[in-house]
Amino acid sequence: MDHTTKQKxxxxxxxxxxxxxxxxxxxAKTFDAEIISGDSMQIYKGMxxxxxxxxxxxxxxxxxxxxxxxxxxxxxxxxxFQQLVREKITEIHSRGKTxxxxxxxxxxxxxxxxxxxxxDVPGDAEYRTKLEESVKENGIAPLYDHLQSVDPExxxxxxxxxxxxxxxxxxxxxxxxxxMTDYQEDQSDDLLYDIALVGLTMDREKLYNRINMRVDxxxxxxxxxxxxxxxxxxxxxxxxxxxIGYKExxxxxxxxxSLEHAIENLKQNSRRYAKRQLTWxxxxxxxxxxxxxxxxxxxxxxxxxxxxxxGKLELKSN
Numbered sequence: 001m002d003h004t005t006k007q008k009x010x011x012x013x014x015x016x017x018x019x020x021x022x023x024x025x026x027x028a029k030t031f032d033a034e035i036i037s038g039d040s041m042q043i044y045k046g047m048x049x050x051x052x053x054x055x056x057x058x059x060x061x062x063x064x065x066x067x068x069x070x071x072x073x074x075x076x077x078x079x080x081f082q083q084l085v086r087e088k089i090t091e092i093h094s095r096g097k098t099x100x101x102x103x104x105x106x107x108x109x110x111x112x113x114x115x116x117x118x119x120d121v122p123g124d125a126e127y128r129t130k131l132e133e134s135v136k137e138n139g140i141a142p143l144y145d146h147l148q149s150v151d152p153e154x155x156x157x158x159x160x161x162x163x164x165x166x167x168x169x170x171x172x173x174x175x176x177x178x179x180m181t182d183y184q185e186d187q188s189d190d191l192l193y194d195i196a197l198v199g200l201t202m203d204r205e206k207l208y209n210r211i212n213m214r215v216d217x218x219x220x221x222x223x224x225x226x227x228x229x230x231x232x233x234x235x236x237x238x239x240x241x242x243x244i245g246y247k248e249x250x251x252x253x254x255x256x257x258s259l260e261h262a263i264e265n266l267k268q269n270s271r272r273y274a275k276r277q278l279t280w281x282x283x284x285x286x287x288x289x290x291x292x293x294x295x296x297x298x299x300x301x302x303x304x305x306x307x308x309x310x311g312k313l314e315l316k317s318n
Contacts, residue, residue, distance in 0.1 A: 007093050008313045009193035010100040013038070013109060013281055014200035015274035016052070017210040019292050023200060024102040025060050026302045030317045031100070031309065034063040034092045036085055038103025038112075040078075041243045043070045046230065049223045050245030052214065065092075072230055072240035075164065079118035082111040089193070098315065106280035107157075107184075113195060115188040122175045131167045140166060151179035157276075159242050196312040198305055199287035201278065206293055211270045219263060224249060244269045 010033060014020050028035055037043070041051045045068045053067060065088050070076055085101065089112075092099040101109060110116065131143060140163050147166055148155040150173050158165045169180040176183075202210075227241075227249035235241055241250060245266060252262035281287055290305055292298065310317050 006192070006194040007089055008098060008315065009089060009113070009195045010098060010309055010313070011038070011109060011113065011195060011197045012100060012102045012200070013104060013106075013197070013285075013287065014292075015202075015207060015277040016104055016270060017214045017274065018200045018202050018207060019298070020102055020104070020200060021052075021054050021058060022298075023292075023302055023305070024100065025058070025062055027306060027309065028062040028100060029060070030306045031098045031315050032318060033098040033100040034065065034095075036088050036092075036099055036101045037064060037066045038085075038101040038105055038109045040076065040081065040105040040108055041240070042067050042103075043076055043081075044068070044072045044240045045070065047072060047226070047240060047243070047246070049218050049221050049226045050243065050249075052218075070240075072235050073238055075239050077118075078108050078111050081108045082116065082118065085112045098313075104277050106277060106284060110284055113191055113193055113197075115190045115192055117188075121172050121183055123171055124175050127174050128167060128171050131170060132163075135163055135167075143167065143170060146170065151181055153181040154179060161237075161242050161247070162239065163237075164239065194313060196309040197285060197287050198309065199281055199289045200292050201289050202291065203293040204275075207274060208271050211274060212267050215263065215267045215270060218245065224252075224259075228253060244273055 010027065010031065012020055012024050012027065024035055027033065039051065041047060042053050043066055044051070047053070054064060066081075066084060069084075089099045101112065103109060111118070134143060140161060143166050144155065144160045147158070147169055151169055154169045158169060160166075172178070172180045172183060223245065227246055230241060230246070231250060231253045241247060248262045248266040248269065251257050251265070252259050257265070288308060290301055292301060294301075306317055309315060
């Protein structure tokens with residue numbers, strides 16, 4: 001497709017706690033945009049504090065999509081995300097608005113903007129059933145160890161308790177002799193949209209301080225109670241509560257660690273996640289980065305971002 005026929009799309013990415021929410025509202029108002037959440041956990045209802053979900057007040061009237069669309073007991077995949085977001089992009093364009101994806105889940109966003117095929121990877125139902133039986137008998141640990149030996153890169157990006165993804169990665173290797181990582185690297189790097197890809201970054205020490213403060217704020221706002229509601233509902237062993245902010249508090253509620261220890265783990269895991277997010281975005285995507293370290297200059301930086309987007313997409317700004 002040439003420049004004129006592709007749909008225009010703004011994408012705003014960056015690590016947790018870097019200031020995406022505030023920036024996104026400014027940009028949405030500037031370009032008459034509607035926001036699509038690019039976060040794999042904000043889709044779940046009742047998981048608000050731990051996912052730093054935007055509040056009604058913070059939205060300032062800007063329409064948001066793909067928030068609160070699933071029950072925590074339901075699974076959600078990158079393939080489903082890809083389909084839903086592409087439909088939303090078309091729908092938002094049909095209203096004469098500009099779509100903007102905002103979030104930090106790298107693979108999910110990558111799957112939308114590139115010609116990324118999930119369906120091409122073959123499967124083997126019999127082998128998958130065998131692995132599922134193995135998990136019932138011996139737990140997930142032996143399979144995860146096996147994945148670490150055949151595809152260490154995938155193992156690094158998959159949580160050890162995410163049974164579905166561990167099995168999927170092993171199934172791909174079993175069927176093709178190629179690792180999940182090989183498959184992801186073979187994907188086309190053709191962009192499907194006329195895109196402005198903006199990344200927010202920040203001095204690491206400052207970012208880590210912001211993450212620690214954010215966790216303390218989440219605790220003050222009632223994170224323990226939020227997680228306890230899910231825990232008391234019997235939500236266990238599902239994708240939603242493997243999320244950072246939930247699994248650490250589950251550990252505490254199950255009596256494995258003290259609350260103090262759980263909070264420390266949550267801070268450490270969030271910092272590590274931010275580091276992984278930045279590495280992913282730098283390695284996988286051609287991002288235009290803007291440094292948010294100096295908070296006094298945020299209005300100027302947001303103005304620079306607006307000018308970059310307007311020039312890149314030939315958009316009029318308000």
